[in-house]
Amino acid sequence: MSTSKAKVLIAFDFDHTIVDENSEPFVFDKLAPNGIPDDIKSLYNRLGWNEYVGAVFAYLHSKGTSVDEIKKALYEVKLTAGMKQLLDLIKSEGLEAIIISDANSVFINELLKKFNLTETFSTVYTNPSKVEENGLITISYYHKQDWCDLSTVNMCKGHILDEHIKTNGGYDKVMYVGDGYNDLCPALRLRKSDVVCPRIGFSLKKSIENLAPPHELHARVVNWLDAxxxxxxxKSLTEKD
Incomplete structure (x- = not known):
C-alpha cells in the first residue's frame, strides 16, 4: 500500500445532516407560532420552496420581526449528534469538506460561525441570501436548471458536485453525506471507490433502497444516525487502494 494519502472530498448536505433541524421551518415555527397564512403556504406547491421561504421572510418583516430575532431563533438549532467529532476528524486529517445545501447562505454562514466551523469547509454551495438595508432577508436561486428530473429547478446537487470535482482536478475518493431526496442525484454520480452516507429515518435512504432502472448506484452505502x-x-478514505 502506498504511504501517500488519497485525495479526498467529503460533501455534506446541511439541514438534518450537519445540523439536526430543517433550519428554515424551525425558525419560521419559532417566530410564527400561530402558523403561516394559507396564501403564503400555497406558494410552496405552486412556485417551489425558495419562493415560499422568500415570502415567509417578507411576511415576518411586515410583522416587525427583526434580523436579530431571526438569528436568535436560528441559534437554537443544534449540531447533529456526533457531528462535531466527525468534523474535527476531517479537519485534523486535512480532508477537504464542502456543503451543498438547498437552505440559504445567511442561515448557513451564521450557524457555521456559531459552531466555529467556517474554516472547516472550503466551499459552501447554497441559495444566495442577504439582509437588505431595511432588514428584510431576501433569497434567490443558486441556479435555474432544466436538465435534472431528480432535482428542483433552483438546485441540482449532482451538477454542483460534478463541477466542483472537475474544477479541482478530480479526487481519488468522494464521500457524500445527506438525508433528503435531493441528495439522490449526487449519490447516483458517485463511483465504486466512493461512499454515500444516507441518514437513517430520512428519504435518501428509502430512495436508495427503492432505486429502479434506469437509475443505478455504484458507491458503497454507509447508513448512519449519529455521525x-x-x-x-x-479514516479509511485517506488510504490509497
Whole structure:
C-alpha cells in the first residue's frame, strides 16, 4: 500500500445532516407560532420552496420581526449528534469538506460561525441570501436548471458536485453525506471507490433502497444516525487502494 494519502472530498448536505433541524421551518415555527397564512403556504406547491421561504421572510418583516430575532431563533438549532467529532476528524486529517445545501447562505454562514466551523469547509454551495438595508432577508436561486428530473429547478446537487470535482482536478475518493431526496442525484454520480452516507429515518435512504432502472448506484452505502458512526469510514478514505 502506498504511504501517500488519497485525495479526498467529503460533501455534506446541511439541514438534518450537519445540523439536526430543517433550519428554515424551525425558525419560521419559532417566530410564527400561530402558523403561516394559507396564501403564503400555497406558494410552496405552486412556485417551489425558495419562493415560499422568500415570502415567509417578507411576511415576518411586515410583522416587525427583526434580523436579530431571526438569528436568535436560528441559534437554537443544534449540531447533529456526533457531528462535531466527525468534523474535527476531517479537519485534523486535512480532508477537504464542502456543503451543498438547498437552505440559504445567511442561515448557513451564521450557524457555521456559531459552531466555529467556517474554516472547516472550503466551499459552501447554497441559495444566495442577504439582509437588505431595511432588514428584510431576501433569497434567490443558486441556479435555474432544466436538465435534472431528480432535482428542483433552483438546485441540482449532482451538477454542483460534478463541477466542483472537475474544477479541482478530480479526487481519488468522494464521500457524500445527506438525508433528503435531493441528495439522490449526487449519490447516483458517485463511483465504486466512493461512499454515500444516507441518514437513517430520512428519504435518501428509502430512495436508495427503492432505486429502479434506469437509475443505478455504484458507491458503497454507509447508513448512519449519529455521525460518530462515520468516523471509521472517514479514516479509511485517506488510504490509497
Amino acid at each position: 460518530t458512526e462515520l468516523l471509521q469510514v472517514t
